[in-house]
Amino acid sequence: MTIVVTTPTGHVGSRVVRLLLQAGVRPRVLVRDADRLDGETRERVEVRQGDLTDAGFVREAVAGAGNVFWADPTPHTTADPVEVSLATAAPLVAAARAGDVGRVVLLSSVGAEKRHGVGHIDALGGIEAELDATGVDVLYLRCGYFFTNLLLDVEGLARGVLTTAFDPSRPMPWVDPRDIGDVVAARLLAGDWRGRVVQAVHGPEDLSFEQVAGILTEALGRAVRVEPVGDDAVRQALGAAGLPASAVEGIVGMAAGSRGLVPEQSRDVLTTTPTRLGGWAHVELRPVVEKADGS
Template identity: 75%
Template sequence: MTIVVTTPTGHVGSRVVRLLLQAGVRPRVLVRDPGRLDEGTRARVDVCRGDLTDAGFVREAVAGARTVFWVDPTSHAAPDPIATSLETAAPLVAAARAGDVDRVALLSSIGAEKRHGVGHIDALAGIETALDATGADVLHLRCAYFFTNLLLDLEGLSRGVLTTAFDPGHAMPWVDPRDVAEVVAVRLLNDGWRGRVVQAVHGPEDLTFGRVARILTEALGYEVRLEPVAEDALRETLRAGGLSAPAVEGIVGMSAGSRDLVPEQARDLLTTTPTRLGGWAHAELRPLLAAHQGPGAA
């Protein structure tokens, strides 16, 4: 069983690699800088060093694999993020179409089921569609909003401010990437699934950003207030930061397109994961904020 893991140093990929190793599988990892892998991991995996934007590298690295776990590496700030995501996945799609890869597990997102109008998530919808047409067995793992997205604004949270352009009153699933990795790993190790499979990966509850602010207040030990940002104000900020028009709309579109989003798959035994935001925030976010704030922080 040859399992290829992309982005093996990310929040999800690193945990997937660890779980596969613990299951007795030696995965093939595609990584730009092997030095980012810890020494113990490097000794136990097959390392393919290269860039996922290099079509030749990707095609050669995935050839002959039973299963490829694909995580789109494209930054939301790329000049044309949707086009870049689709171009980056193209060699994987070609390998699946040619029969060089038997199965692909795609880290997708809730919102991809809309197919259009959800910003950069539209790229994941396009990758889903392209993989569906290859004839390979494909698994689309549609993940909820990651807890770790909160790490993108440690400065704001350290000041007690939670900023968002999402509808503050719209409840949506939140999920711990470690729980996502556990679902990914068991799916990769299960050799029985066939055809096209879609599985949502939700956390244990749907949360509004208002509720998130209250959870963080309790977990962090100080008040965190919600500060909604209008879409036009976000556009202005992103443009001032030098982002291109496609990048701006890719970012704004994710929040705008999620305002009426109801995930295609409801919460049930198969789609719900256990970790609650409060526990994660106390164990993971609180120490990071203390380090960010410096000596003397709570």
């Protein structure tokens, strides 16, 4: 059984590849630059080098696969991100419709169930809808807010500021991408699920940004405070950074469309993963923040 893994050097994909190798499976990895794989991994996987926006490459690379893990590679900063994400996934959808793919595990997001009004997350809702229409066996992993998103503003954290456009007092699911990789690998290796499956991945606990600031204060060894920002301020900052208007709205919409959102699935033994933010921040985030301010 061939297992295809996209974005094999990403936060989730790299974990999936490692676990599959440890399980004795030689996955087929789709990668833009094979040199980004470490040497030991590259020797143990089947490498298909190409661009996921190249329909011909994707269609050929996934043909005959028993399982495909699909993570949308489209950066939020891309012009027309929803359209690009849908176009990138189109060859996978075509392969599923033609019966060239056995099962698909899609890295989706909390909010994709809304289908519209959640910025770039709308693309994941669209991919879900298109895969639904193929009749392929599919698993949608509706994931919470990645711990690794904190790495996007290391300079702010070095100053002791946690900026957010979310409601700072409202708890939401936070999750370590490595834990998502654990769930992906387990599902790719499991042989007994069929049909359409939705599984949330909520992390160990719901946290507000105010609570996160407290956790980071302890984990980073420095005072961290929350600084809420409005949608218009985000638009202005992103526009000043040179992002196209469509990308700006895709980013703003993710936070704006998620306000007040209650995830489709509640927290239970299936949706809860173990890694806590404090431990992750101490090991992964603290060294990066200290490097940023020369500590």
